[in-house]
Amino acid sequence: MDLLLRNAHLVDPSLGLDATGMDVEILGGVITRIGKSLQSSAEVCDLNGAVVAPGFFDMHVHLREPGQEYKETIATGLTAAAAGGFTGICCMPNTEPSISDPFVVSYIKERAAGHLVDLVICGTMTKGRKGEELAPMAALVDAGVKMISDDGGAVRSAEVMRRVFEYAKMFDLLVTQHCEEHSMTAGAAMNEGHTSTKLGIPGWPAVAEDIIVARDILLAEYVGNVRYHAAHLSTKGSVRLVREAKGRGATVSCEVTPHHFMLTDQAVEKHGTMAKMNPPLRAEDDINAIIEGLQDGTIDCIATDHAPHAMHEKETDIVSASFGIIGLETAIPIGLTYLVKPGHLSLSQYIEKCSINPRKALKLPAVQIKEKERANLTIFDPHKTWRFEESDIRSKSKNTPFVGEEFTGKVIGTINNDHAYWSN
Amino acid sequence: MTVSARKRLQPQPPSANGRVFSSSDRRDLLTIEALPAETIIGLLDRSDEYLKSLIATGPFQKSKLLEGRTIVNLFFENSTRTRTSFELAERRLGGDAVTISPAASSLTKGESILDTVHVLEAMKVDAFVVRHSASGVPAFLAKHLPPHVHVINAGDGAHEHPTQALLDAAELRAALGNLRGKRIAIVGDITHSRVARSNMWLLKKLGVHVTLVGPETLLPPSVGEVFGVAVSHNIESVLAESDAIIALRIQLERQSRGLFPSIEEYRERYGLTIQRLARTRAIILHPGPVNVGIELDHEIASHDRSFMLRQVKRGVAVRMAVLEWIFSN
Incomplete structure (x- = not known):
């Protein structure tokens, strides 16, 4: 693939690069020249000043294959990722069967081969995500797993969790937890707070997240030299706990989802089951704490928790409806509209959370915008105002509360592995 | 009409x-x-x-x-x-x-x-x-x-449970006249009660002072703030002032879920006993079915201040x- 990107706003925080009016020549998928007013035989693509950033990486995606291909497949999920501006994603292991077995890893790898989007695979921490016996981590690592998690639920037993940390440490595996004290959340369908009190919906209290974040940080520190990553944090309490742990020098990282800094639990009144997530949407002061955490570096990454579900799993009562929404194709518009536009994060800080830090947490090779590097790029217009419509969705599922939502900031395309995807 | x-x-x-x-x-x-x-x-x-x-x-x-x-x-x-x-x-x-x-x-x-x-x-x-x-x-x-x-x-x-709140209000109005400024207590498991929520909305709209009475474990978070009502943990505190008391059914399985220690302790603090009835002028409502001897003493069902059958007719x-x-x- 040969391309000349004309008039780009290049932003690469890892290089301190922030330059407008730049041209980038890509020949055979490699960045050959960066400069102003370049002459090239390659096809010219005028970006009219759009931002070109190192390719975004979403470290929390549910691809549903194998086992639930009616919700999403590896092919549709990766296309949605490319359309949403991601050149790499990590898929979570709660498939059927779960990723507790190296053969499942190989199967997924084979299905994802040759795509624009790089796929990193997360294995389970315990066999079948049952929270009882350790997953075969050595075999999973040999098959290529970079991270482990029983996502969808937490490991309940502190003793099992201690052994997960100890065993994972031998392979320098990133240990990711879905932080939920399950004894406090049975039957819960939304955040416990004013809105749940008003609507009479069983509540999922914020402290049930904080407890597991605290437990895991203590265990990780006790075991020592283990990399712990708290997935999709939603509460002010867990932001504080991670901040304190980082202050002590603990090797802790964490992520938040776009919906957790955009919407409060009041969205349940408007969107019903489309606002049912796990962890649930929280309160205003949780959003404020998340924004502060993003600003001061407590929160490293933004990840989507893309969770496709068929319509019939959402178009039902709030208690039996499935948790989660698709997120790959709205993540960047939400980030630009709710973080960058109001000035909570600079463009450069935002790109760090979406591109640099996830790869750092996973210890993946850095992606940079410089000559002789492979072109791995996310291109977006941070100023374009537009309305997200159902026809925009490339994911196989359409469970999102954001249809009809106005955003400022739109993905233009992605370039990676010698392919380009133009979003519209 | x-x-x-x-x-x-x-x-x-x-x-x-x-x-x-x-x-x-x-x-x-x-x-x-x-x-x-x-x-x-x-x-x-x-x-x-x-x-x-x-x-x-x-x-x-x-x-x-x-x-x-x-x-x-x-x-x-x-x-x-x-x-x-x-x-x-x-x-x-x-x-x-x-x-x-x-x-x-x-x-x-x-x-x-x-x-x-x-x-x-x-x-x-x-x-x-x-x-x-x-x-x-x-x-x-x-x-x-x-x-x-x-x-x-x-x-x-x-x-x-809108029609329950409407029928309760209709009976309250028939017995007490204009409800503005009246004091009504709702006693029991507020967390799990749709009757309580509809009653709170309705009674507040008609200008009633509502007090919820129940153990902390059966009151949802911030309920006082959300509905603009008072909250108490002991039925004794509302007996003297109440014009009406709405008792709610207690689901017995809440005890096994650890929300209150025993039926005896619940009755002791939240039950409308015949002794308590003597210390209040309030009329008594209950959406039914009643756990006799827990929320209400047996004798109360047939008392002239008991509105249970009138509620059903209404x-x-x-x-x-x-x-x-x-x-x-």
């Missing part, structure tokens, strides 16, 4: 269109929260009229108000008094009533609640009366039904008034 009553029953401007938990511009009864005070008073007035016809002896003169109308009572959760009372109200107004409990049939065969409702609607149904164990189901169904098909909430999860009158209002545009 008199001219003045009809005027009061005019449709109110739609509020918060398309929201899942409040009513839209069609005529449904989904919540008390969304119902303006004037509409509530109009419904109470009409229930007074219907009550007279229910108290009269001799055969009941069926009305033709709902002639040609088909109403399906869709009870996903068990009920005796609410279901029967809706059925009687529908038939006495001349409508055709069908009652189904899908819990035992289609749903176990994999049919969703939405499919069930669409199937029934295809048979030409004018209204659904819906009870479900999850909050928000009547509103969810209303959102998916065409505008000419009405939905009446007969109790959704711990959210609302239930039919209120549901007739609601049906009349639903179909009156």
Whole structure:
């Protein structure tokens, strides 16, 4: 693939690069020249000043294959990722069967081969995500797993969790937890707070997240030299706990989802089951704490928790409806509209959370915008105002509360592995 | 219907269109929260009229108000008094009533609640009366039904039970007169009670001072703030001041879930005993069914300040008034 990107706003925080009016020549998928007013035989693509950033990486995606291909497949999920501006994603292991077995890893790898989007695979921490016996981590690592998690639920037993940390440490595996004290959340369908009190919906209290974040940080520190990553944090309490742990020098990282800094639990009144997530949407002061955490570096990454579900799993009562929404194709518009536009994060800080830090947490090779590097790029217009419509969705599922939502900031395309995807 | 009553029953401007938990511009009864005070008073007035016809002896003169109308009572959760009372109200107004409990049939065969409702609607149904164990189901169904098909909430999860609140208010008004400034206590498991929530909305709209009484473990977080009510942890504190006490049914399985230590301790602190009745002038309401000897002493059921049977009779009158209002545009 040969391309000349004309008039780009290049932003690469890892290089301190922030330059407008730049041209980038890509020949055979490699960045050959960066400069102003370049002459090239390659096809010219005028970006009219759009931002070109190192390719975004979403470290929390549910691809549903194998086992639930009616919700999403590896092919549709990766296309949605490319359309949403991601050149790499990590898929979570709660498939059927779960990723507790190296053969499942190989199967997924084979299905994802040759795509624009790089796929990193997360294995389970315990066999079948049952929270009882350790997953075969050595075999999973040999098959290529970079991270482990029983996502969808937490490991309940502190003793099992201690052994997960100890065993994972031998392979320098990133240990990711879905932080939920399950004894406090049975039957819960939304955040416990004013809105749940008003609507009479069983509540999922914020402290049930904080407890597991605290437990895991203590265990990780006790075991020592283990990399712990708290997935999709939603509460002010867990932001504080991670901040304190980082202050002590603990090797802790964490992520938040776009919906957790955009919407409060009041969205349940408007969107019903489309606002049912796990962890649930929280309160205003949780959003404020998340924004502060993003600003001061407590929160490293933004990840989507893309969770496709068929319509019939959402178009039902709030208690039996499935948790989660698709997120790959709205993540960047939400980030630009709710973080960058109001000035909570600079463009450069935002790109760090979406591109640099996830790869750092996973210890993946850095992606940079410089000559002789492979072109791995996310291109977006941070100023374009537009309305997200159902026809925009490339994911196989359409469970999102954001249809009809106005955003400022739109993905233009992605370039990676010698392919380009133009979003519209 | 008199001219003045009809005027009061005019449709109110739609509020918060398309929201899942409040009513839209069609005529449904989904919540008390969304119902303006004037509409509530109009419904109470009409229930007074219907009550007279229910108290009269001799055969009941069926009305033709709902002639040609088909109403399906869709009870996903068990009920005796609410279901029967809706059925009687529908038939006495001349409508055709069908009652189904899908819990035992289609749903176990994999049919969703939405499919069930669409199937029934295809048979030409004018209204659904819906009870479900999850909050928000009547509103969810209303959102998916065409505008000419009405939905009446007969109790959704711990959210609302609008007709229960209306019948309670009608009896409270009949006994106490204008409710503005009156003091009413609601005692028991507030967290899991749709009756409590609908009563709080309604009584607040009519200017009542409401106090909730229950153990901390059965009060949802910030309930005082959310509903603008007072909260107490001991029934003794409300006996002297209350004009009425609404006791709620305590689900015995809450004890095994660790929400209170024992039935004895619950009765000791929250039960309306005959001794306590002597220390209050309040009238006593209970949505039923009563756990005799726990929420209420046996003797209270037959006491002249006990309103349980009057509530049941009023239930039919209120549901007739609601049906009349639903179909009156």
